[in-house]
Amino acid sequence: MSDRHRTDGGETRTDVLTESHEAELDRGPFQRWVDDSIKNPQKVYRAMFYVAAIFFLVTTLFPFYWLLMVALTPEGQLQDIIFTPNGFNPGAFVEVFQTIPFHWYVFNSFVIATASTIVVLIIGSLAGYAFGRLEFPGKVPLLLLVLVISFFPPAAFFIPLNDLFNTSFFFLEPITGDGTLYNTPGAMVLPLSAIFMPLAIFILTTFYSQIPEGLEDAARVEGTTRLGALFRVIIPLSAPGVATAGVLTFIAVYNEFFFSFLMTDGQPESWAPLLEGIIAYQGQYEVLYHLMAAASIIGVIPVAILVIVAQEKIVSGLTAGALKE
Amino acid sequence: MATDTDTDLLVGGEPETDRDRTGNAVVNWMENLSEAAYAYLLLLPAFALLALIAFYPLIATFVTSLREDQTRGGEPLGGFVGLDNYVDILTGNARLARQFIDVGLTGSFPFFEFGTPFLQQALFVTIGFAIISVFFETVIGFGQAYVLDQEFRGRRWVRVAIILPWAVPIVIQGMIFFLLFQPEVGFGTELGQWLGIFGPNPLADSQDAFIIILVADIWKSSAFMALLILAGLQSVDRSLYDVARVAGASPWQRFKRITLPLVLPALLVAMLFRTMDAMRVYGLIESSVGCTTVPSLTCLVVEAMFGGTRIYATAAAVAFATAVVIGLIISVYVVFFRDAEGGLY
Numbered sequence: 001m002s003d004r005h006r007t008d009g010g011e012t013r014t015d016v017l018t019e020s021h022e023a024e025l026d027r028g029p030f031q032r033w034v035d036d037s038i039k040n041p042q043k044v045y046r047a048m049f050y051v052a053a054i055f056f057l058v059t060t061l062f063p064f065y066w067l068l069m070v071a072l073t074p075e076g077q078l079q080d081i082i083f084t085p086n087g088f089n090p091g092a093f094v095e096v097f098q099t100i101p102f103h104w105y106v107f108n109s110f111v112i113a114t115a116s117t118i119v120v121l122i123i124g125s126l127a128g129y130a131f132g133r134l135e136f137p138g139k140v141p142l143l144l145l146v147l148v149i150s151f152f153p154p155a156a157f158f159i160p161l162n163d164l165f166n167t168s169f170f171f172l173e174p175i176t177g178d179g180t181l182y183n184t185p186g187a188m189v190l191p192l193s194a195i196f197m198p199l200a201i202f203i204l205t206t207f208y209s210q211i212p213e214g215l216e217d218a219a220r221v222e223g224t225t226r227l228g229a230l231f232r233v234i235i236p237l238s239a240p241g242v243a244t245a246g247v248l249t250f251i252a253v254y255n256e257f258f259f260s261f262l263m264t265d266g267q268p269e270s271w272a273p274l275l276e277g278i279i280a281y282q283g284q285y286e287v288l289y290h291l292m293a294a295a296s297i298i299g300v301i302p303v304a305i306l307v308i309v310a311q312e313k314i315v316s317g318l319t320a321g322a323l324k325e
Numbered sequence: 326m327a328t329d330t331d332t333d334l335l336v337g338g339e340p341e342t343d344r345d346r347t348g349n350a351v352v353n354w355m356e357n358l359s360e361a362a363y364a365y366l367l368l369l370p371a372f373a374l375l376a377l378i379a380f381y382p383l384i385a386t387f388v389t390s391l392r393e394d395q396t397r398g399g400e401p402l403g404g405f406v407g408l409d410n411y412v413d414i415l416t417g418n419a420r421l422a423r424q425f426i427d428v429g430l431t432g433s434f435p436f437f438e439f440g441t442p443f444l445q446q447a448l449f450v451t452i453g454f455a456i457i458s459v460f461f462e463t464v465i466g467f468g469q470a471y472v473l474d475q476e477f478r479g480r481r482w483v484r485v486a487i488i489l490p491w492a493v494p495i496v497i498q499g500m501i502f503f504l505l506f507q508p509e510v511g512f513g514t515e516l517g518q519w520l521g522i523f524g525p526n527p528l529a530d531s532q533d534a535f536i537i538i539l540v541a542d543i544w545k546s547s548a549f550m551a552l553l554i555l556a557g558l559q560s561v562d563r564s565l566y567d568v569a570r571v572a573g574a575s576p577w578q579r580f581k582r583i584t585l586p587l588v589l590p591a592l593l594v595a596m597l598f599r600t601m602d603a604m605r606v607y608g609l610i611e612s613s614v615g616c617t618t619v620p621s622l623t624c625l626v627v628e629a630m631f632g633g634t635r636i637y638a639t640a641a642a643v644a645f646a647t648a649v650v651i652g653l654i655i656s657v658y659v660v661f662f663r664d665a666e667g668g669l670y
């Protein structure tokens with residue numbers, strides 16, 4: 001074993017000398033070797049990998065570190081912050097909840113984002129399956145029609161939708177009281193689901209279309225229904241794509257800028273989302289940057305947890321890959 | 326079985342066939358649809374939602390864009406004026422604080438001149454922003470996805486760390502970069518001046534502010550690219566690499582012949598949606614350097630619609646003009662999609 005690896009290592013080392021640029025881009029095949037080849041002369045690859053990983057970690061995390069420093073700086077002393085806060089005031093993380101019920105805003109956003117993600121994944125899966133795996137007249141024009149929605153700035157939807165959500169519908173009266181959707185989660189779940197639907201449909205179409213025909217046919221021969229094949233074969237095999245679409249939709253809705261701002265009156269009882277909570281720290285005369293910073297660090301935590309959970313699904317494609325023909 | 330017959334009657338009583346596997350009439354009915362009919366059935370929920378929430382408002386907005394601005398009186402809109410609003414926008418005569426495009430033709434080389442500085446024209450600002458940011462986000466996102474695709478200890482945490490910028494609300498992203506480049510608070514201005522790229526007050530200078538917006542967007546949105554490309558990489562069958570290695574393919578050949586073609590569909594979707602997002606940039610600009618310094622297309626729409634000047638028709642026309650510009654740029658991708666092996670069509 002060790003001999004073979006040494007030869008491998010020798011080869012790759014010359015690769016690195018002549019084609020260091022390519023070596024940085026391609027590490028797929030050596031993933032298998034990593035576990036049992038630590039002692040090998042693959043250290044060159046390894047070192048480059050760590051340099052890249054550390055570079056990405058520093059560049060992505062530094063603004064967070066800096067945000068933390070802003071949060072820890074006491075009110076009114078915000079100047080010349082580089083690596084350390086100007087003073088030390090961890091109380092900002094408590095003050096955030098005392099000034100306004102920030103947890104309530106986080107909860108609202110969480111519910112709205114979860115509901116939208118479920119709607120988008122279910123409806124998007126049905127559409128993605130149709131676009132990705134079925135042949136029918138008008139497929140390309142319909143797919144482009146879905147894409148066209150993403151051409152428009154959100155403001156283009158706003159005035160007609162605002163009128164619609166402020167219109168009273170008799171069938172909504174038992175649910176919302178006055179029959180309108182304004183100040184309800186529906187006023188955000190509906191437009192945000194629609195606006196982020198095109199991305200989900202395109203991601204799911206792409207991933208579903210890559211599953212080999214044979215696997216679905218096998219399930220059908222075994223007696224699975226059409227819908228059963230979608231939910232028991234296609235979706236599990238496309239787990240990386242589904243998890244990615246879910247994470248992207250959740251985060252996009254959770255942090256949405258435009259509708260979040262306009263579809264409620266800004267009160268936590270009226271389902272105002274996270275964004276309204278953060279903006280609430282912008283007073284009329286001064287902006288409480290340290291509270292905004294502390295609040296946003298708290299607000300990012302639910303998403304971090306979601307990513308930790310979902311990333312297991314994203315890498316589960318390793319097994320999905322093995323299942324392919 | 327009694328309930329089955331009931332539902333059978335409800336859906337039209339499709340006769341029982343050999344495909345009756347489940348005993349459920351609705352399922353049977355679906356099983357017996359032609360492929361096209363089944364496809365339309367699956368698309369129905371998506372298009373019902375999109376029709377109500379997307380297509381209906383867009384049609385209403387388009388009708389608005391064909392009417393006259395009515396800045397006085399009780400009615401928000403005037404009479405029907407056809408495409409006049411669009412003509413005003415394209416000739417730089419709209420009632421906007423900053424123009425969509427303001428280019429005049431001249432008789433001598435280079436045969437055109439800018440009515441206002443290049444970076445004060447929404448169309449050029451937006452297209453420049455989209456091209457530069459998507460280019461860097463693709464390259465960096467690919468690099469990040471490659472790192473995340475490896476097996477190493479603590480990979481889960483590195484993955485979370487790299488994806489985390491995407492989880493930052495836009496207001497906060499804007500605030501971070503506003504404060505970083507605020508001369509009294511952050512060190513970004515001094516760093517930029519030391520590098521020789523910034524003037525005295527970068528937040529108020531169109532060119533410097535444009536760079537700040539680019540850096541902020543690349544920081545946040547590379548994660549979006551990385552996540553989608555990673556999902557694509559994860560779907561690549563590992564045994565292909567072993568085959569290629571045995572066949573003597575170099576790392577570059579393996580990348581070009583295996584990784585790239587298999588990741589291409591996911592990569593194209595990521596670039597497509599990133600481009601459209603970048604073309605609609607607004608929240609980041611509004612919450613950091615401000616729409617006055619870096620006017621994007623969506624900035625014009627929002628300012629016209631909510632700026633208190635009641636130029637709703639012009640706002641609607643700018644929104645549709647923006648969509649047309651994005652559509653033209655996206656058509657490049659659509660052509661590429663068609664040629665791409667394993668693409669959507």
